[in-house]
Amino acid sequence: MGWGLKVTCLREMRRPMIDDYTKLLEKARELLLWQSISGLVQWDFETKMPQGATDQRSLQMALLEQLLHEKSVDPELGKLLASVKTSSTFKDASDIEKRNVHLIQKTYDEQTKLPADLVEQIAKEYAIAVDAWKRAKNAKDFSIFKPELEKTIDLVKKKAHYLNPDKDAYDVLVDLFEPGITVNSIAAVFEPLKKGLIPIIKKCAESSNKPNLSFLNRPVPIEIQEKISKKLMEFVQYDLKRGRLDETEHPFTQGYYDDVRICTHYYEKNFSSSMFAVLHEAGHGIYEQNIPATWMWQPIGTACSMGVHESQSRLVENIVGRSKAFWTFFLPQLKKLTGKTFKDVDMDLMVRAANDVKPSKIRIEADEVTYSLHVVLRFEMEQLIMSGKATVAELPAIWNEKMDKYFGIKIENDSEGIMQDTHWASGLFGYFPDYALGNVYDGILLETMEKKLPNWQDSIAKGDFKPVHDWMVENVHHYGNLMDPVDLIKKVTGKDIDSKPFVKYLEKKMKSVFGF
């Protein structure tokens, strides 16, 4: 591998530990390279692949999966990890070196602790359960999904037990997506979050001064929306020389360092849908683009966690993109690009429409306030499921009861209730909390940022995102994966995670929008 030689040569002269550490990094580097290739193939699948190539692409993706698995359970990795960690000089290793070793060990454990037949069973059940879920959702009939959900939960619990028999299953799972966090610490944050959100939602729902949304569905031709996207990407300093924007069904961001690609979806009669998608994905995009280049192809040179990633995308989409300051700058731009379409729309109308709050059944259609409550509900469900305090048969009724209690919404069938998301069918338990943790992190980060940049909104109003951008880079992006999320937040803000700042931020904003 010619491209690995330089690193080896530079490091060869150093401490005794360093030979095996270098070999370890070399293996990690190869894995990251394969992941980046696999990511590109996945991106193509979602954006460019001709529809007829589905079968061909499944074979390609299965082969890449298989290779990635082989490479991540390579026994040589285990030997190198043991040798590095037992080396007499490991205690003198730098924080960076120790973190790299920790991250490699963590992934290696996750990949090797599971018996092969369990991995196979999970893969098989995944396909069956997702299929059953699709059929059940179509038929609005939970009973079709129920037996497969039961099997999936059993397998997920088994998986958690193999990964760490000393911890509760849900704690093990949560840690897979948001390392270092526990179910108790999430609960300690989500309980006051819920108590904070419910009254805001109620006040918004009861307000007689609701935003007027009618102008949002005025048609904006796609080619104009593309120009809007371009302006937005420029504004947030998303680097198009190291990225690109494409269209897809469900917007996402995919990439690594100098090739970070974002996607959106244009609806002619819903221009703001794509606007916020572009801001959201560009928020993810600038995170990936600004991880220190010197850490490229090392485990520390990756994003911290799903939750921290969401904090960056939502900071751009919601805290900036739905602010009065942003629209002070952008409404004139929008009017310039769209001719007479929004001639009669003033700042007040626009900002209020961008911040509408309305209880709804479906999480992915939810607004900035109700969204986190949807997530809290799922977290509570997952606790019940994983602790065995509720049977699968009982879940739909519990779901519907919570929807009524938190949102005042009656669920009429399970397809718009417990079966709306694909996560559980795919065995993804422990992933949901991250979506709301991103918001919680944002609240704390915003407080800290405002101390440093009390006039950030003035810059935004002038179309200058740079102060906020640079703050995000310096305080989040630049740390890559050097710390677990909770430690990162502590380091940057001096605070433990806490939902109060996020609730306070929402309260203030919604007060001004709904005038309660």
Place this chain on the structure above:
Amino acid sequence: MGWGLKVTCLREMRRPMIDDYTKLLEKARELLLWQSISGLVQWDFETKMPQGATDQRSLQMALLEQLLHEKSVDPELGKLLASVKTSSTFKDASDIEKRNVHLIQKTYDEQTKLPADLVEQIAKEYAIAVDAWKRAKNAKDFSIFKPELEKTIDLVKKKAHYLNPDKDAYDVLVDLFEPGITVNSIAAVFEPLKKGLIPIIKKCAESSNKPNLSFLNRPVPIEIQEKISKKLMEFVQYDLKRGRLDETEHPFTQGYYDDVRICTHYYEKNFSSSMFAVLHEAGHGIYEQNIPATWMWQPIGTACSMGVHESQSRLVENIVGRSKAFWTFFLPQLKKLTGKTFKDVDMDLMVRAANDVKPSKIRIEADEVTYSLHVVLRFEMEQLIMSGKATVAELPAIWNEKMDKYFGIKIENDSEGIMQDTHWASGLFGYFPDYALGNVYDGILLETMEKKLPNWQDSIAKGDFKPVHDWMVENVHHYGNLMDPVDLIKKVTGKDIDSKPFVKYLEKKMKSVFGF
């Protein structure tokens, strides 16, 4: 590998040879899958990759290359090949099975016969020589390139010797790109080709009735050219559900079966450049799309050769796309799409402009007649180089002399002469003949097709490409890689390869264009 199981089960019951044959096919299948992944990454590099990602992409491509190499020299392949071929039942194997084994053996030999240090030397010299060639071409100074070209030639000769010490080096190299063909048989075809082309070129140059080309640079907006492309792809039955069209610097086709992608390049002031590029690449595209689906992921399920591929693209681009019949159908379409731009252009003007012939210095800018002569010149140069009958120092003068003799053109510097192409710098000797062989095949195929479809031009004039399409599919595409090119031509036409039909076709067409 779950996706391989079905094939194994189906075949398990058959002859004793079959177990190892199945294992062999399984390995071939995996290699083809990796090649298809690598092809996709390459396509992305040429079409979509952000410019900043070059370094990152080189690492990804190097890793894929390395894996492909490892998989193709897997000793297990050698063992399986030996076991299958020495099996008592191999003689009863079907033609398809024998051909698969032959193709796997051929690639395996090509990959394993070279000593590792030679492969490494070649890779290193490739990078150095291409760099020297670029600098030399910029500086118009052959002396910068000369020492690297000498080294490259030495290495290529060594490579040929390792591959087959019993054959002349150039024969070995030519066979790599056009299997089963010899230098003598190419010479036997190219000599009369040259003798046929030179007088046609001369008559065209001396004609007082030259085509009027002035309208070709009237601006056509890119979005209109995109619509033209769409019409052309529909016309040639290139399946967009299993392919796509994108833009790139130098048009190419990349893909496999259900995911075959073509590219073009739009110039506002040269609409016909993209038109003929789309026809050419779609010609390649329909070939790949129509190889029998049952042979997918088997060596026989690939195109026959570079030369045969070129015959399919040129049949569509030149024989069809530059015919009077085609423009009878397409000129009204073009006028409809371009408004008043070509209002004054009539059939005669259009067809004559599409068939202009003019001696030129640069191969890739050459027309249908002079193109093959550029190739013959290179073939003659390669014979001199590989036989050692000319030293590298002598090459530029020989090149210029031939250009004068064949085209009546004076070369003023080597950048527009011997240094115009990158092939030799990259060690690609033996590849050039394929470009003209494609034309030669076309001449013979056309004669045969006209016997079966005497009225093919009437269908084309009505916008119906189906008879020609189906003839190409039935007589070329459907054979995949079941035979070597010469055998394929013999099977379809009953003839040995011969340049007369191609020269006759050109003579007839150019007579009508230039009126000589």
